[in-house]
Structure formats: structure tokens, C-alpha cells
Amino acid sequence: MDQFIVSARKYRPQNFSTVVGQQHITTTLKNAIRNQQLAHAFLFCGPRGVGKTTCARILAKTINCENHSNDGEACNTCSSCSSFNEGSSLNIHELDAASNNSVDDIRSLVEQVRFAPQAGKYKVYIVDEVHMLSTSAFNAFLKTLEEPPPYAIFILATTEKHKILPTILSRCQIFDFKRITINDTVEHLQEICDKEAIQAEPAALQVIAQKSEGCMRDSLSILDKIVSFTNGELTYKNTLEHLNILDxxxxxxxxxxxxxxxxxxxxxxxxxxxxxxxxxxxxxxxxxxxxxxxxxxxxxxxxxxxxxxxxxxxxxxxxxxxxxxxxxxxxxxxxxxxxxxxxxxxxxxxxxxxxxxxxxxxxxxxxxxxDGSRKKLTESKPLNFRLLQPVVRKEVQPNKKSETVTTVGEKGNTNSGARLIIDEDIISKTQNSTLNIAVKDGEHKIPDPTLASRPALQEPVSKPSTGKLGSLARLRQQVSNTNQGGTAIKSITLTDELLTLAWQEYIEQLKTLRNPAVQSFELAELRLNDTSSFTVVVPNNLQQKFIDGERIPLSEFLQTRFHNRNLTYQLIVEQREDLLIKIEIPPNSRERFTQMAAHYPLVKELKDRLKLELDY
Incomplete structure (x- = not known):
């Protein structure tokens, strides 16, 4: 039984003409070989499975071919091509940078470059997945890549061009491989099916080409799997079933x-x-x-x-x-x-x-x-409008406060029979800009006296003799009065003793709540500025943050305690010597000798007699 070889290896292209979907690259390489204008370093980059390594091997074989054709193709019959096809050529070296990415690996490659080829013109070094090299390895490779020997050619292949250093890119001739189109993939798969005597529907091959997404190696792997699954009969239905694709x-x-x-x-x-x-x-x-x-x-x-x-x-x-x-x-x-x-x-x-x-x-x-009758299909949202009923008053109640005014006619004359009856209680409760007032001759609208003046009204015919407040003045008076029977509470004058007592009272509240800021409040120093402000002095920034975290509740507590909403304080940091951490510095050699000489004078005398120099 013959050994099975996957289609990706069995039908790997052996010359430029059999490479699928990369004619722009193969044509350039063949012309360079024919015109003897080969660069010393190439960089093949593009998606996976589109022929980068294959083209690198074909280029390495072709430039060493002894009888290459006029169009730049290898003959595949000479000793160099035969040794290459058998995998025994000594002029081609492949390095997988994914597993050999250290500086030592690149140095060993550089050492091999020094030896000239024993047979053939060139020694070709193919470095696959070159983006996996470390930065140190790239730097070790720079000089050799820039000025290699005349017989050395480097071919670098990568799927991630952006990871390669710009210094490497500038030393290479870059070729960008593109994804293989669906039509090219289908044609290549059909050729393989014809050679292998596989019955394949064109629709099935198109599904495989779409699934591979421009990668020829993936399409060949999928073809091998489906052929094994269907015993050599490739249909559209079993292809969808095997690839788990929804029809x-x-x-x-x-x-x-x-x-x-x-x-x-x-x-x-x-x-x-x-x-x-x-x-x-x-x-x-x-x-x-x-x-x-x-x-x-x-x-x-x-x-x-x-x-x-x-x-x-x-x-x-x-x-x-x-x-x-x-x-x-x-x-x-x-x-x-x-x-x-x-x-x-x-x-x-x-x-x-x-x-x-x-x-x-x-x-x-x-x-x-x-639809013309309904141009838009939109959601309707209710607006917050309040319907105000007109105020109808036919007579003045004795227990209601009212004002009677006359209205001005169209020509500026006063209507003799029309009178407006304005209820002050209703005016104070109304919040819209106009009021509907019922009069004898009809209903009129006047501006709300709480929002604007009364331009349409003249002076009242009869004004109460008592000095009663209007609706706006009465509202202001109600706001200014306190909640305790309309009498304001007098603020307490701020003194050092009262401030200290209030401060200690707030500290007790913090202790009850087990607040970590208690110690900061206890170490703080209070300085009175005037009757409505004081300064809190703390020794360091940490305690400042603890006290500043209680700014809002502390301000509310003190303002309520002293009945003074204008009470304020400021927080400053001043370092205190009694709270500083003292660090004892051990004496140096000179200080220790001075102390010793003070206690034992003979030591200094010995030093002077012997004329010794001390190493401090």
C-alpha cells in the first residue's frame, strides 16, 4: 500500500508557471532571473497558505539551475534541480524563526554565510515566520542582511509584516502576496479532481473555495477531508453537511x-x-x-x-x-x-x-x-399640560380679600359697567402667566401679577385704607419667615470656648459612628478669625484629607449649632515639631574619634606623636 500524501504537499508547485493566483509576483521574479537583476534579500509577506514558502523554494531552485529556460523557469532535469527536488541540496538552508528566534540561532546562521557554495552559484537562506525573531536577533542580523557575500541570497517570509523592524524592511525587496480568488481556487481544485479521478460538482468546489477564504492550503485540506468522508464523490449536499454550512x-x-x-x-x-x-x-x-x-x-x-x-x-x-x-x-x-x-x-x-x-x-x-395619509410611523408621547379652569366670581364673599379695578376700553375710555373681581388667594396659588377673570360684560385675560406688572389695569377705584400687603409682597413675607411661628432665631456669637465645645461634641458623634477621622479631629487646632469664620490647622496632608471628607456634615452641624448659615471655616496644613518623627543619625568616623579623644586624651596624644593620619 502506497503511503498517502496530502494534496497540499503532493501538488505543491515546482515552477513559477504552476503557482496559482500570484502572477504579479512570479512574472517579476522570472524577469529578474532572466535579466540577472536579483536582489540580495527578498521579503515575501501575505496571508497564510497563498504560496510564500513555495515561491521562495522555486526561486532558490531556479537561480541555481544550470539550464533554465529563456522565460526564467527551472529545467527540473539538471543535477542542481534533481538534488533540490530530492531534498539533498546543500545550497538551500531553511530556518523556522518561530522555534529558532534567539540571537544564538541568528549568529549560527551568520557563521554559515561565510562559506561559499561547493556547487552552484548561490547559497539561499529561507527564514520562515521571520516576524517571530526577537529584537536582539533582528539587530544581530542587520549587518549581514545589508552587505552579504555576493553568493548569498536571503528570502524572508512572514504573515505579519507590521511586526518586522523598519531597518529590516529597508534592506529587503518586498513582495506582497494576495488572497487567491474563488475562481482560481475552483480551477485548481478541478484539476486535482481530474487527476485523482474524483467526481466533484462545481457547486461543491465553489463552497470549498468560499470556506477557505483565499487560502489554497486550507482548500486542499478541506478537499481531502470531504473525499475521505464521501469515498471520492463530492456533491453539494454532502459538502454542506461536512462543513456545517447552512444552505x-x-x-x-x-x-x-x-x-x-x-x-x-x-x-x-x-x-x-x-x-x-x-x-x-x-x-x-x-x-x-x-x-x-x-x-x-x-x-x-x-x-x-x-x-x-x-x-x-x-x-x-x-x-x-x-x-x-x-x-x-x-x-x-x-x-x-x-x-x-x-x-x-x-x-x-x-x-x-x-x-x-x-x-x-x-x-x-x-x-x-x-402612505400619503400617514407619512410617519412615530410614537406619540403625552405632553405635561395642566388645564386651568376660568375663575368665575359673581359676587364678593365677605370673608375673602378682593380688589376691584376698572378695565380700559379699546379707545382708552374706562368701561363704566365692567368690573374685575380679583381673588388674592386664587392669585397666590396660580402659577401660569395669565388669569381668566369673569366680568359683567364678558371674560378677559390679564397677566399674572406674580410674574409681571399690570399694564392693562388702572389704579383701583377703592383701595383699602389699611396697609395690607399685596399677593407678591405677602409671598415674600411668607418665605422670609421661619417655620417657628414666624419669628427668626438669633444666631449665637462664635467664641473660642463655644467653638471648642461644639468641636468636641462633633468628635463624640464620630466616635459613636466609629469614624476613622476621629484622631485627625482631635489633633486639629482651631483658630477663630471673626464671629462667623474660623481656621482648622492640621499637621499633615493625611489628616487634611480625613477632615476634608467630613466637610459637608461638619458644616451643617456647626451652622445648626450656632444658628448661623453664614458660618464658614478653612482648612490649612502647618507642620508641628512635636508631631514630627525624629530620626537619629549615627555619628560618622570623625565624630566617633572626636568623642573618643574627649574621653581619652592620650589617644589624641598618641596620634600626634606618631603623626598618624586617620582614614575617615
Whole structure:
């Protein structure tokens, strides 16, 4: 039994012409080889599985080929090409930077560069995943990469170009690989199926190409798995089943239910999808992509961006032609919003079902908005208006205070029979800007005397002789009076003794509450400024923060205690010597000798006689 080789290795391209989807790079390399304009360092960057390492190996083989063709391709027959194909060539060295990313690894590579090739023209060093090198390794590689020997060529490959140091990028010739298109992937898969005698439907190959997202290696791996799963028969149905992809037919049916406003059908269809094991977020994402494809299908200019199975393309165009762009955009917005909040939903199935309800009645809502009689479908919110009944007074009650004034006619004459009866109690309770006053000849509106003057009124005909206050003055008097029978409480004069007693009283309250600021209040010093202000002096910033944290309750307590709302205080920090931490510094060598000489004079005399110099 022959050993199985995966398609990604078995059908790896051996020359530039067989590389799929990278013609802009292969053409440039072939021209450089033909014109002998090879750079000493190349950087191949791009997504995974698009042919970076493959092109690096083909380039290494081609430049050492003894009989390469006129278009820059390797002959695959000479000794150099044969040794390369067998994996025994000594002129090609590959280094995986993901596992060999230290400075020592790069130094060992630099040591190998010193030796010239025994056969062939060039020694090629391929460093894969070069972005994994450490900064120190990059720096150790800089000089060799900038000025290598004439026989050395470096080819660096990476999937993350932004992680490479700019000093490395400036020393390399950069080639950006692109994702392989769906059509190129399908054609390559079809060639492999023909060689392996695999029965494959074009729709199945298109699904594999879409699933691989431009990565040829992934598409070949998927092909091997499905072939093993289906015993060599590749159909659209078993491909969807193996890849766990929801068929587009479900989305077409869901759209039909939406247009028909058939909520029950949409609910049952979602239940069928859910029973097959598809999660709600997959349904939302797939349906959003379906709506996006419908929206693009309406315009022939962007129809090429629709990446769907060819058998469904005409169906997309037919359905999109019967739908309005506003309907599709609104549905797409609803799906996007539901997909964003899906993870935060507690009942995820209910979250999707609520979206389906909104989508099923979306067409009806848009029709209501576009209706001429009802231009907008908006929510009505009640406004906070208060209905004021007009004041009707036919006669003056003896127990009510009133004023009688005359009204001015249209020509400035006073109406003889019209009199306004104004109830002061009603005026004081009314808060709108006008009052409805009942008069004999009709009803008139005058401005509220609490908000404006009375321009429409002349002086009263009869004014009470007693000096009674008007409604506005009476309101002011009521506000100014205290709650204790209308008599104001006299404030207590602030003195040192009273302030100290009040301060101690507040400290006792803090002790009862077990407040940690008690010690700060006890260490604080009070200084009286005047009869309504004082200063609190604390020794450090920590105690200042504790006292400042009690600013509001302390101010309310003191203002209530002294019946003075203007009572204020300020907080300052002054360091006190009695509270400073004293640190004893041990004496140095000179001070210790001085103390010793003071107690023992013979020691100093000995020093002087022997003419000793002390090392302090």
C-alpha cells in the first residue's frame, strides 16, 4: 500500500508557471532571473497558505539551475534541480524563526554565510515566520542582511509584516502576496479532481473555495477531508453537511416568508434550523450576508462582488429586482443590531425570534411610513399640560380679600359697567402667566401679577385704607419667615470656648459612628478669625484629607449649632515639631574619634606623636 500524501504537499508547485493566483509576483521574479537583476534579500509577506514558502523554494531552485529556460523557469532535469527536488541540496538552508528566534540561532546562521557554495552559484537562506525573531536577533542580523557575500541570497517570509523592524524592511525587496480568488481556487481544485479521478460538482468546489477564504492550503485540506468522508464523490449536499454550512435555500425561504408576512412559517423554519444544530449567531450572520448579496445584486456595477454559487446567482438577481433598496437596508440594519447584542442576550432563541417578528412585519411598517395619509410611523408621547379652569366670581364673599379695578376700553375710555373681581388667594396659588377673570360684560385675560406688572389695569377705584400687603409682597413675607411661628432665631456669637465645645461634641458623634477621622479631629487646632469664620490647622496632608471628607456634615452641624448659615471655616496644613518623627543619625568616623579623644586624651596624644593620619 502506497503511503498517502496530502494534496497540499503532493501538488505543491515546482515552477513559477504552476503557482496559482500570484502572477504579479512570479512574472517579476522570472524577469529578474532572466535579466540577472536579483536582489540580495527578498521579503515575501501575505496571508497564510497563498504560496510564500513555495515561491521562495522555486526561486532558490531556479537561480541555481544550470539550464533554465529563456522565460526564467527551472529545467527540473539538471543535477542542481534533481538534488533540490530530492531534498539533498546543500545550497538551500531553511530556518523556522518561530522555534529558532534567539540571537544564538541568528549568529549560527551568520557563521554559515561565510562559506561559499561547493556547487552552484548561490547559497539561499529561507527564514520562515521571520516576524517571530526577537529584537536582539533582528539587530544581530542587520549587518549581514545589508552587505552579504555576493553568493548569498536571503528570502524572508512572514504573515505579519507590521511586526518586522523598519531597518529590516529597508534592506529587503518586498513582495506582497494576495488572497487567491474563488475562481482560481475552483480551477485548481478541478484539476486535482481530474487527476485523482474524483467526481466533484462545481457547486461543491465553489463552497470549498468560499470556506477557505483565499487560502489554497486550507482548500486542499478541506478537499481531502470531504473525499475521505464521501469515498471520492463530492456533491453539494454532502459538502454542506461536512462543513456545517447552512444552505442558501433556507435564506431564500426565509425571505419568501418575510415578503408574505408569514410569521408562523418563519418561526417553523427557524425551529427546523435550530434542530439541525445551527446556533443563532450563525443564522444571523448568514442571513445578513444573504441580504448583502441581494443588495449588491440590484446594481450590475457591483454584482461581481457577490461571491455565491453560480447556480444561485440568477436567483439572487431575480429576487433583488423585485425588492426595494430601503427594505433591504433596513433589514440589514436590524440584523446587524441583533448580531451585536446576541452575546449579551440571556434567552438567545427568543432574541432571534424577536428579530424574525420585526422582519416579518417590516414591509407593513414601511408601507405605513410611505402612505400619503400617514407619512410617519412615530410614537406619540403625552405632553405635561395642566388645564386651568376660568375663575368665575359673581359676587364678593365677605370673608375673602378682593380688589376691584376698572378695565380700559379699546379707545382708552374706562368701561363704566365692567368690573374685575380679583381673588388674592386664587392669585397666590396660580402659577401660569395669565388669569381668566369673569366680568359683567364678558371674560378677559390679564397677566399674572406674580410674574409681571399690570399694564392693562388702572389704579383701583377703592383701595383699602389699611396697609395690607399685596399677593407678591405677602409671598415674600411668607418665605422670609421661619417655620417657628414666624419669628427668626438669633444666631449665637462664635467664641473660642463655644467653638471648642461644639468641636468636641462633633468628635463624640464620630466616635459613636466609629469614624476613622476621629484622631485627625482631635489633633486639629482651631483658630477663630471673626464671629462667623474660623481656621482648622492640621499637621499633615493625611489628616487634611480625613477632615476634608467630613466637610459637608461638619458644616451643617456647626451652622445648626450656632444658628448661623453664614458660618464658614478653612482648612490649612502647618507642620508641628512635636508631631514630627525624629530620626537619629549615627555619628560618622570623625565624630566617633572626636568623642573618643574627649574621653581619652592620650589617644589624641598618641596620634600626634606618631603623626598618624586617620582614614575617615
Amino acid at each position: 442558501a435555500e433556507y435564506y431564500f425561504r426565509m425571505m419568501d416568508y418575510m415578503l408574505a408576512q408569514d410569521l408562523s412559517g418563519a418561526m417553523l423554519l427557524f425551529d427546523d434550523i435550530n434542530r439541525k444544530g445551527f446556533e443563532g449567531d450563525m443564522v444571523l450572520s448568514g442571513f445578513a450576508e444573504f441580504i448583502r448579496n441581494l443588495l449588491l445584486s440590484k446594481d450590475s456595477k457591483v454584482a461581481s462582488l457577490v461571491e455565491v454559487v453560480e447556480t444561485f446567482r440568477n436567483r439572487y438577481i431575480d429576487i433583488a429586482s423585485n425588492l426595494e433598496a430601503g427594505f433591504l437596508v433596513t433589514a440589514l440594519n436590524l440584523l446587524n443590531e441583533a448580531e451585536i447584542h446576541y452575546k449579551g442576550a440571556r434567552n438567545k432563541r427568543l432574541h432571534v425570534e424577536m428579530l424574525l417578528i420585526r422582519l416579518c412585519y417590516l414591509k407593513q411598517a414601511i408601507e405605513v411610513v410611505n
